[in-house]
Amino acid sequence: MPKIGMMALRKDALVNATISEIGRQGSLDVTVSQIARSAGVSSALAHHYFGSKDDLFLAAMRSILSEFGKGARERLAKSETPAARLRAIVEANFAGTNFRPDVVSAWMNFYVMAQKSPAAQRLLRIYQRRIVSNLTHALRPLCQNPEGVALTAAALIDGLYIRHAVAEAGPPDPQAAIARVMTYLDGVTQ
Amino acid sequence: MPKIGMMALRKDALVNATISEIGRQGSLDVTVSQIARSAGVSSALAHHYFGSKDDLFLAAMRSILSEFGKGARERLAKSETPAARLRAIVEANFAGTNFRPDVVSAWMNFYVMAQKSPAAQRLLRIYQRRIVSNLTHALRPLCQNPEGVALTAAALIDGLYIRHAVAEAGPPDPQAAIARVMTYLDGVTQ
Amino acid sequence: MPKIGMMALRKDALVNATISEIGRQGSLDVTVSQIARSAGVSSALAHHYFGSKDDLFLAAMRSILSEFGKGARERLAKSETPAARLRAIVEANFAGTNFRPDVVSAWMNFYVMAQKSPAAQRLLRIYQRRIVSNLTHALRPLCQNPEGVALTAAALIDGLYIRHAVAEAGPPDPQAAIARVMTYLDGVTQ
Amino acid sequence: MPKIGMMALRKDALVNATISEIGRQGSLDVTVSQIARSAGVSSALAHHYFGSKDDLFLAAMRSILSEFGKGARERLAKSETPAARLRAIVEANFAGTNFRPDVVSAWMNFYVMAQKSPAAQRLLRIYQRRIVSNLTHALRPLCQNPEGVALTAAALIDGLYIRHAVAEAGPPDPQAAIARVMTYLDGVTQ
DNA sequence: AATGAATGAGGATTCATTCAT
DNA sequence: GATGAATGAATCCTCATTCAT
Numbered sequence: 001m002p003k004i005g006m007m008a009l010r011k012d013a014l015v016n017a018t019i020s021e022i023g024r025q026g027s028l029d030v031t032v033s034q035i036a037r038s039a040g041v042s043s044a045l046a047h048h049y050f051g052s053k054d055d056l057f058l059a060a061m062r063s064i065l066s067e068f069g070k071g072a073r074e075r076l077a078k079s080e081t082p083a084a085r086l087r088a089i090v091e092a093n094f095a096g097t098n099f100r101p102d103v104v105s106a107w108m109n110f111y112v113m114a115q116k117s118p119a120a121q122r123l124l125r126i127y128q129r130r131i132v133s134n135l136t137h138a139l140r141p142l143c144q145n146p147e148g149v150a151l152t153a154a155a156l157i158d159g160l161y162i163r164h165a166v167a168e169a170g171p172p173d174p175q176a177a178i179a180r181v182m183t184y185l186d187g188v189t190q
Numbered sequence: 191m192p193k194i195g196m197m198a199l200r201k202d203a204l205v206n207a208t209i210s211e212i213g214r215q216g217s218l219d220v221t222v223s224q225i226a227r228s229a230g231v232s233s234a235l236a237h238h239y240f241g242s243k244d245d246l247f248l249a250a251m252r253s254i255l256s257e258f259g260k261g262a263r264e265r266l267a268k269s270e271t272p273a274a275r276l277r278a279i280v281e282a283n284f285a286g287t288n289f290r291p292d293v294v295s296a297w298m299n300f301y302v303m304a305q306k307s308p309a310a311q312r313l314l315r316i317y318q319r320r321i322v323s324n325l326t327h328a329l330r331p332l333c334q335n336p337e338g339v340a341l342t343a344a345a346l347i348d349g350l351y352i353r354h355a356v357a358e359a360g361p362p363d364p365q366a367a368i369a370r371v372m373t374y375l376d377g378v379t380q
Numbered sequence: 381m382p383k384i385g386m387m388a389l390r391k392d393a394l395v396n397a398t399i400s401e402i403g404r405q406g407s408l409d410v411t412v413s414q415i416a417r418s419a420g421v422s423s424a425l426a427h428h429y430f431g432s433k434d435d436l437f438l439a440a441m442r443s444i445l446s447e448f449g450k451g452a453r454e455r456l457a458k459s460e461t462p463a464a465r466l467r468a469i470v471e472a473n474f475a476g477t478n479f480r481p482d483v484v485s486a487w488m489n490f491y492v493m494a495q496k497s498p499a500a501q502r503l504l505r506i507y508q509r510r511i512v513s514n515l516t517h518a519l520r521p522l523c524q525n526p527e528g529v530a531l532t533a534a535a536l537i538d539g540l541y542i543r544h545a546v547a548e549a550g551p552p553d554p555q556a557a558i559a560r561v562m563t564y565l566d567g568v569t570q
Numbered sequence: 571m572p573k574i575g576m577m578a579l580r581k582d583a584l585v586n587a588t589i590s591e592i593g594r595q596g597s598l599d600v601t602v603s604q605i606a607r608s609a610g611v612s613s614a615l616a617h618h619y620f621g622s623k624d625d626l627f628l629a630a631m632r633s634i635l636s637e638f639g640k641g642a643r644e645r646l647a648k649s650e651t652p653a654a655r656l657r658a659i660v661e662a663n664f665a666g667t668n669f670r671p672d673v674v675s676a677w678m679n680f681y682v683m684a685q686k687s688p689a690a691q692r693l694l695r696i697y698q699r700r701i702v703s704n705l706t707h708a709l710r711p712l713c714q715n716p717e718g719v720a721l722t723a724a725a726l727i728d729g730l731y732i733r734h735a736v737a738e739a740g741p742p743d744p745q746a747a748i749a750r751v752m753t754y755l756d757g758v759t760q
Numbered sequence: 761a762a763t764g765a766a767t768g769a770g771g772a773t774t775c776a777t778t779c780a781t
Numbered sequence: 782g783a784t785g786a787a788t789g790a791a792t793c794c795t796c797a798t799t800c801a802t
Contacts, residue, residue, distance in 0.1 A: 006786060026305025031771060042788045047773060105305055112302050114356050115216025115295055124356055152370055156342065159349030166304045166314055180342055187377055196761075221796060232763045237798065386765060406685025411792060422767045427794060485685055492682050494736045495596025495675055504736055532726065532750055539729030546684045546694055560722055567757055576782075601775060612784045617777065766799085774792085781784090 011049050011059070013039040018060040023102020028109045032056070054117065061110045061123050064103060068127070071096050072134070083189070085138040089131070090181045093157050094174035099164070101172060108165045128154070142189040149188050156181055201239050201249070203229040208250040213292020218299045222246070244307065251300045251313050254293060258317070261286050262324070273379070275328040279321070280371045283347050284364035289354070291362055298355045318344070332379040339378050346371055391429050391439070393419040398440040403482020408489045412436070434497065441490045441503050444483060448507070451476050452514070463569070465518040469511070470561045473537050474554035479544070481552055488545045508534070522569040529568050536561055581619050581629070583609040588630040593672020598679045602626070624687065631680045631693050634673060638697070641666050642704070653759070655708040659701070660751045663727050664744035669734070671742055678735045698724070712759040719758050726751055 017039035021030045032053050036043040050056040072092035079088040097103050114121040135150035143149055160177045207229035211220045222243050226233040240246040262282035269278040287293050304311040325340035333339055350367045397419035401410045412433050416423040430436040452472035459468040477483050494501040515530035523529055540557045587609035591600045602623050606613040620626040645658035645665075667673050684691040705720035713719055730747045 010786090027302065032773085033771080043772085044774080044788055045786080048787080053772065108305070109302055111352060111356060112217065112299055115298075121356060128353070128356075148370075148373070152346065152374060155349030155353050155370070156346045157349065158352050159345030159347065162301060162348050162352055163318070163345050166301060166311060166318075180338075180345070183338070184342060184374065200761095222798085223796075233797085234763055234765095234799085235761085238762075243797065390765090407682065412794085413792080423793085424767055424795080425765080428766080433793065488685070489682055491732060491736060492597065492679055495678075501736060508733070508736075528750075528753070532754060535729030535733050535750070536722065536726045537729065538732050539725030539727065542681060542728050542732055543698070543725050546681060546691060546698075560718075560725070563718070564722060564754065580782095602777085603775075613776085614778085614784055614786095615782085618783075623776065763800105763802090765801090767796105768798095769796095771795085772793095775788105775790095777789095778787085779784105780786090 007049065010039070010041060010045065014041070014046055014049065014056065015060050015063045018056055019064065019106045020102050022060070022109050023100075023105040026105050026109075028057070028113060054119075057110075057113065058117075058119055058123070060106065061113075061120060064098075064107060064110070065123060065127050067096065068092065068098055069130075071098070076134075082138050082141045086135070086142065086185060086189075087182060089134050089138060090153070090157070090185070091178055093131075093181075094160075094177045099172050099174045099177070104161055104165050104172070108162060131157075139189065149185070153181060153185060156184060197239070200229070200231060200235065204231070204236055204239065204246065205250050205253045208246055209254065209296045210292050212250070212299050213290075213295040216295050216299075218247070218303060244309075247300075247303060248307075248309055248313070250296065251303075251310060254288075254297060254300070255313060255317050257286070258282065258288055259320075261288070266324075272328055272331045276325070276332065276375060276379075277372060279324050279328060280343070280347070280375070281368055283321075284350075284367045289362050289364045289367070294351055294355050294362070298352060321347075329379065339375070343371060343375060346374060387429065390419070390421060390425065394421070394426055394429065394436065395440050395443045398436055399444065399486045400482050402440070402489050403480075403485040406485050406489075408437070408493060434499075437490075437493065438497075438499055438503070440486065441493075441500060444478075444487060444490070445503060445507050447476065448472065448478055449510075451478070456514075462518055462521045466515070466522065466565060466569075467562060469514050469518060470533070470537070470565070471558055473511075473561075474540075474557045479552050479554045479557070481544075484541055484545050484552070488542060511537075519569065529565070533561060533565060536564060577619070580609070580611060580615065584611070584616055584619065584626065585630050585633045588626055589634065589676045590672050592630070592679050593670075593675040596675050596679075598627070598683060624689075627680075627683060628687075628689055628693070630676065631683075631690060634668075634677060634680070635693060635697050637666070638662065638668055639700075641668070646704075652708050652711045656705070656712065656755060656759075657752060659704050659708060660723070660727070660755070661748055663701075664730075664747045669742050669744045669747070674731055674735050674742070678732060701727075709759065719755070723751060723755060726754060 014035065017035045018030075021035050021038050022028060025034075031043075032046050033043040035056070036046045039046075046056060050059060072089060075088035075092050075095075076085060079085045092098070110120060111124065114124045132147075132150050132154050135153055136146045139146035139149050160180065164172060164177070204225065207225045208220075211225050211228055212218060222236050223233045225246070226236045229236075236246060240249060262279060265278035265282050265285075266275060269275045282288070300310060301314065304314045322337075322340050322344050325343055326336045329336035329339050350370065354362060354367070394415065397415045398410075401415050401418050402408060405414075411423075412426050413423040415436070416426045419426075426436060430439060452469060455468035455472050455475075456465060459465045472478070490500060491504065494504045512527075512530050512534050515533055516526045519526035519529050540560065544552060544557070584605065587605045588600075591605050591608055592598060595604075601613075602616050603613045605626070606616045609616075616626060620629060642659060642662035645662050646655060649655045649658040662668070680690060681694065684694045702717075702720050702724050705723055706716045709716035709719050730750065734742060734747070
């Protein structure tokens with residue numbers, strides 16, 4: 001099986017397995033062995049490629065974040081008016097894999113991880129700042145207090161995530177979440 | 191001085207130690223020994239009183255929830271108009287010990303715990319339902335869509351908590367959080 | 381079985397087991413489990429009492445060193461003439477448990493350990509300095525160049541140890557070793 | 571430029587890397603990967619050439635021993651009187667690469683290895699016997715008890731090695747070591 | 761009531777070794 | 782000949798939990 005180029009494949013598989021295992025189990029207390037097994041490799045290989053469990057977790061965070069960033073950029077590129085840009089940002093938060101139950105769950109766990117791990121905290125703050133800054137920028141032509149509205153909207157989005165993570169079962173409903181945020185924004189913009 | 195009552199004292203000390211240790215460390219990965227040491231007792235006693243680590247965690251959750259509930263009831267009792275009741279509920283979320291950094295951190299961790307532990311999930315849902323129902327009730331005379339506004343406000347509150355938990359340092363600012371929620375509510379009520 | 385005062389007993393048993401296991405196996409590559417089993421306890425207990433494998437090793441070194449020191453002090457206390465003191469120091473090196481095969485073997489391994497572990501190195505240097513200083517002191521009235529002779533004698537003693545550690549089997553012969561060192565010393569003292 | 575000979579080159583590089591890595595780290599706990607990296611090849615190649623880690627270690631021992639033997643033979647060939655032969659043997663022990671810190675350190679570690687590995691023990695005993703036999707031969711015309719003096723001198727040499735291995739830093743001083751042994755020998759020969 | 765003593769189970773990590781290419 | 786890929790086996794260490802006193 002040894003084949004050049006295996007590394008990128010394995011790393012991807014391990015990162016995805018990490019997200020899905022954390023999500024499935026709803027906790028960071030997943031073992032490297034579980035993750036490795038789910039990726040179809042040995043736990044030793046996970047260490048070989050990532051060095052440590054923490055590094056694997058960070059790689060998983062980066063993957064979620066970059067996935068989100070990519071979606072957001074694509075959506076923004078297609079939007080021409082400020083209002084469209086605003087909606088694009090909101091939609092990006094709940095679209096694609098972002099609102100998949102296991103991803104949301106992993107995401108919540110990374111929030112907790114950030115309280116201990118400086119590296120994780122740094123990643124999270126970059127994401128937080130970017131989303132607020134994107135929102136502020138889009139809101140500037142649309143309301144008096146763009147920063148305040150952006151911060152409220154960002155908190156609202158995070159709150160919907162967390163509520164979703166402990167929701168009373170039922171399938172994820174991205175449309176409802178998007179509608180709730182847009183309703184708020186419609187109320188405070190012209 | 192009856193020896194009776196010692197048990198209640200010890201249990202309280204252990205529950206408080208649990209919250210503060212989880213908060214201080216920012217993670218559920220605290221050991222029973224740490225908690226017990228912080229409470230000045232042996233880890234064996236913690237098991238003697240609570241049976242298991244999970245049960246101790248649940249007791250800590252209940253303590254936070256009941257503290258919050260007590261504060262909310264007191265505030266509601268003193269409020270006479272719907273608008274005052276609304277503000278009372280919002281303020282209760284950020285007042286007293288509720289917004290103390292270690293309590294917020296512990297709280298966030300319990301959210302994560304709820305993804306694994308059905309008992310924790312149950313507790314959390316009760317709290318979530320109660321707050322939405324309180325808000326809805328207060329909002330009924332004040333706006334067209336009380337349920338929707340209540341759900342949005344509740345999510346906003348949770349989002350402010352989570353953002354606070356990974357905030358860029360700085361002391362907690364309950365007034366700012368309250369103001370942010372009230373600004374939203376002021377915009378959607380008459 | 382839990383009984384107060386167990387700790388000292390267990391620590392002693394573990395330290396002795398450490399020495400004998402290292403000696404038996406002739407290598408520092410003994411597992412904590414092996415040592416613990418040989419001491420009749422669980423490996424967890426070894427960590428409970430000593431913190432880490434390295435600390436257990438250091439405790440074993442200290443034990444050998446203090447055993448040696450005690451024997452040397454006793455012998456010196458009974459000696460009245462310089463010549464008697466000289467012989468006492470030499471004899472102390474090969475008497476008691478010091479020349480037991482497993483102890484010698486452990487001792488050699490600690491020499492190697494000292495190349496990596498600063499703490500072990502410190503212990504060893506203290507021993508080395510003390511023995512040279514004792515020898516020098518005893519030699520002062522007996523020869524022209526006490527320091528030089530002391531250093532040579534100390535090296536000779538170490539050399540006999542190391543040769544003994546890889547000896548062609550056969551029982552340890554402390555008398556022969558003592559005689560060899562004394563023959564050297566007799567030749568350079570009046 | 572024949573490709574033939576590549577193997578010998580690689581094997582030499584690996585053997586030297588083994589010695590220098592063991593010496594640098596002061597412990598047999600070097601990994602095959604470290605050694606291979608230091609030799610600029612893959613760890614798989616080390617196994618390909620030597621079969622196992624132990625075999626690589628043995629090859630490194632043999633290399634040190636043969637290096638020493640070569641130096642000793644050259645020195646002996648140039649010596650004409652018994653006294654000169656005696657000095658030649660002593661000097662051989664501390665000359666050339668033999669007293670280089672990493673080689674001494676590796677050497678000490680091989681002494682320890684000999685306590686476990688029969689093959690290593692065999693190598694060491696051959697060396698020990700040869701040095702004693704060389705010394706005895708040179709001493710025969712010079713003193714009454716050549717065997718005894720040879721054994722003492724050999725032990726003294728080993729002791730100087732071991733003391734050097736844990737010396738208080740400072741550069742190796744072969745001249746001082748040679749002088750110390752010669753001083754002893756001068757005292758017991760005519 | 762309270763604890764020191766003790767452990768079984770489990771997890772991260774390391775590493776020699778193998779193998780297909 | 783040479784290596785990247787991969788792993789099984791081991792080892793240190795942690796921790797919740799139990800129990801005799």
